[in-house]
Amino acid sequence: MIDSRKYLVAFGITALIFGTAIYASSKLTDKKIEDVRAIENRVATDILSSETQFALLAETSCKDIGPGFLSKELGPLGEKLSYAEDQTGFSAMDIDSLKRSYFLLEIKDYLLMKRLTEKCNIKPTFILYFYSTNKKCEDCEKMGYVLTALRDKYPDLRVYSFDYYYDLGAIGTLISIYKAKPQLPALIINGEPYYGFKTVEELEAKVPVFKLLKTTASSPAATSIPKR
Amino acid sequence: MPDFHALILYCSLFISLFFEIFLLITYIEVRGEIKAEDERLARGSNYFPTVTIVVPCFNEEKTVIATVASLLALDYPEEKLSLILVNDGSTDGTLEALHKFDNNSRIQILDKENGGKHTAVNLALKSVTSDLVGCLDADSFVMPEALKKIVPFFEDTVIMAVTPSIKVHEPNNILQYIQKIEYSWSIFLRRMLSSMGALYVTPGPFSIFRTKVFHELGDYRHAHMTEDMEMAMRMQKNNYKIVNSHGAHVYTITPKTLRGLVKQRARWTYGFLNNGLDYKELFFNKNYGHIGMFILPIATVSIFSSLFMVGHVLWGFVDRAIQMVNRFQAIGFTWKFSTPSFDWYFINTGVLPFIVVTAVGLTLFILYLSLKLADGKFKFHRGILYYLFLYTFMVPLWLLKALFDTVFKRKVSWR
Numbered sequence: 001m002i003d004s005r006k007y008l009v010a011f012g013i014t015a016l017i018f019g020t021a022i023y024a025s026s027k028l029t030d031k032k033i034e035d036v037r038a039i040e041n042r043v044a045t046d047i048l049s050s051e052t053q054f055a056l057l058a059e060t061s062c063k064d065i066g067p068g069f070l071s072k073e074l075g076p077l078g079e080k081l082s083y084a085e086d087q088t089g090f091s092a093m094d095i096d097s098l099k100r101s102y103f104l105l106e107i108k109d110y111l112l113m114k115r116l117t118e119k120c121n122i123k124p125t126f127i128l129y130f131y132s133t134n135k136k137c138e139d140c141e142k143m144g145y146v147l148t149a150l151r152d153k154y155p156d157l158r159v160y161s162f163d164y165y166y167d168l169g170a171i172g173t174l175i176s177i178y179k180a181k182p183q184l185p186a187l188i189i190n191g192e193p194y195y196g197f198k199t200v201e202e203l204e205a206k207v208p209v210f211k212l213l214k215t216t217a218s219s220p221a222a223t224s225i226p227k228r
Numbered sequence: 229m230p231d232f233h234a235l236i237l238y239c240s241l242f243i244s245l246f247f248e249i250f251l252l253i254t255y256i257e258v259r260g261e262i263k264a265e266d267e268r269l270a271r272g273s274n275y276f277p278t279v280t281i282v283v284p285c286f287n288e289e290k291t292v293i294a295t296v297a298s299l300l301a302l303d304y305p306e307e308k309l310s311l312i313l314v315n316d317g318s319t320d321g322t323l324e325a326l327h328k329f330d331n332n333s334r335i336q337i338l339d340k341e342n343g344g345k346h347t348a349v350n351l352a353l354k355s356v357t358s359d360l361v362g363c364l365d366a367d368s369f370v371m372p373e374a375l376k377k378i379v380p381f382f383e384d385t386v387i388m389a390v391t392p393s394i395k396v397h398e399p400n401n402i403l404q405y406i407q408k409i410e411y412s413w414s415i416f417l418r419r420m421l422s423s424m425g426a427l428y429v430t431p432g433p434f435s436i437f438r439t440k441v442f443h444e445l446g447d448y449r450h451a452h453m454t455e456d457m458e459m460a461m462r463m464q465k466n467n468y469k470i471v472n473s474h475g476a477h478v479y480t481i482t483p484k485t486l487r488g489l490v491k492q493r494a495r496w497t498y499g500f501l502n503n504g505l506d507y508k509e510l511f512f513n514k515n516y517g518h519i520g521m522f523i524l525p526i527a528t529v530s531i532f533s534s535l536f537m538v539g540h541v542l543w544g545f546v547d548r549a550i551q552m553v554n555r556f557q558a559i560g561f562t563w564k565f566s567t568p569s570f571d572w573y574f575i576n577t578g579v580l581p582f583i584v585v586t587a588v589g590l591t592l593f594i595l596y597l598s599l600k601l602a603d604g605k606f607k608f609h610r611g612i613l614y615y616l617f618l619y620t621f622m623v624p625l626w627l628l629k630a631l632f633d634t635v636f637k638r639k640v641s642w643r
Contacts, residue, residue, distance in 0.1 A: 002517050006257075010250040014242060021582035028577035035573060080573055088234070089578040141551075142558035149559045199558055 317342025396470030454499025497630030
């Protein structure tokens with residue numbers, strides 16, 4: 001005769017293990033979301049601080065701008081968001097809210113960078129990168145590797161990545177300012193659009209500003225580049 | 229919309245984990261029974277019924293002499309033990325090898341045209357008059373005390389068959405070391421199934437039956453090249469009790485090549501699937517207890533869930549490989565030495581890793597118990613590593629072949 005109690009006990013223990021795994025995973029994911037939010041807050045504060053500093057520049061000179069002028073945490077923030085997007089534990093709503101804030105912070109950082117280059121008459125060292133996660137973009141993954149390699153090679157390079165089809169007004173405005181076509185991947189360098197996949201060598205040849213950048217690999221990455 | 233792939237994956241993991249926990253609960257329940265059984269067998273018994281061992285041989289000239297020698301060396305009263313060696317139309321020197329035992333009065337030699345293992349054993353069964361009868365494949369060897377560790381079980385009149393513990397004979401390559409661990413796992417599993425009354429194989433190497441089983445239930449059948457499985461299922465169907473003696477050790481020669489191993493295991497799995505179909509009335513039938521309600525269904529489901537889980541892991545590798553190829557195409561080969569990130573954020577804290585780690589932990593614990601049960605003590609050796617890292621990826625080979633053969637009704641062969 002079957003001892004059904006044994007089956008119930010085994011089922012109970014198995015369910016308990018699953019329940020514990022779900023609970024622990026959910027708690028740790030919440031903690032990760034909190035971490036990302038904390039970084040976003042820090043980046044927002046950094047930008048506010050930089051903007052304030054920049055406003056004061058009217059009364060001072062460009063040489064007063066120190067190496068920590070622009071936020072160093074935008075890159076790690078992007079990496080964490082990119083990782084979270086690939087994981088199954090994070091809720092789509094959380095990711096969406098974090099991405100929205102991230103893109104806005106990127107745009108604010110970009111505007112600050114742009115004003116800084118104009119004000120201080122320095123060569124712009126940033127790239128706007130449009131990719132897509134929803135619509136098919138086979139070369140976006142490869143472009144991501146190229147931009148990561150460039151950023152590793154030129155630590156002062158800032159790459160601002162945007163999901164072309166993301167429902168955010170500011171991204172739409174950015175697209176219309178630069179008249180970026182939906183031929184992804186798309187890069188905007190010095191106001192010039194470049195469409196389709198480009199190798200490291202092609203970009204270095206096309207964009208003279210790379211020659212001005214130092215090739216040391218000591219400072220942290222500026223922004224993160226999604227591989228898709 | 230729920231992710232169907234994830235649903236199947238989690239269901240597969242739930243089933244695997246449930247089975248492992250069920251086995252461990254069974255082990256906790258029967259620990260005392262195993263200890264008492266060991267002590268009883270160690271004390272010995274004066275119960276010595278007559279026994280006949282049948283050795284069916286087909287092209288076994290290299291091993292049959294050692295097989296018969298191991299039977300003759302059994303620690304059992306000589307007058308109570310006889311052997312029947314059957315040459316099943318071998319095309320090598322097997323018959324000549326058998327004739328070396330012509331002068332032994334305890335040995336009868338039969339020669340017939342090739343017809344398959346079941347026909348060879350059935351021919352021998354016609355001449356069996358002993359109380360008990362067993363079979364030993366001609367590529368296996370028994371330990372001297374094996375019979376004495378099996379026969380006392382028959383003092384219980386409801387026990388109709390006793391299976392031994394099968395071990396790998398002299399492993400000397402990676403595949404055989406993997407099989408050594410796998411066989412130890414089987415020793416544990418069979419002992420647990422024995423306590424549940426759920427054994428569904430009476431293995432060719434040295435399973436011993438009451439002779440009346442064959443008189444009452446009939447001879448061996450072709451049974452999809454797995455007559456030992458069919459006989460056990462037939463016995464279960466007729467509520468004939470089968471138990472396992474984990475202390476009765478039999479050594480068998482295992483396949484040396486992956487091709488041979490896949491062929492053997494595909495035949496076993498094919499036999500399970502097809503005998504399962506033939507005995508489908510056992511499935512989910514309360515009258516057959518654990519074997520009907522749990523063991524046979526879960527053994528069937530595990531074929532598919534194993535394939536799915538290994539497929540999932542392999543797909544992960546393929547996905548990673550595609551990423552690496554894309555990366556190579558984009559930026560070429562780059563040497564980049566960077567200190568690994570210790571940021572806990574990048575540790576996968578999803579539900580899956582927690583469950584997989586728990587399941588692997590339980591697997592390791594059961595493996596430890598298995599090796600302890602099989603060898604008397606746990607001793608770490610390289611076979612464990614081979615088993616842990618390679619076995620999982622080998623299993624789909626024979627599962628897929630068996631499924632393919634079953635779906636397309638392809639005939640399988642022994643060799």
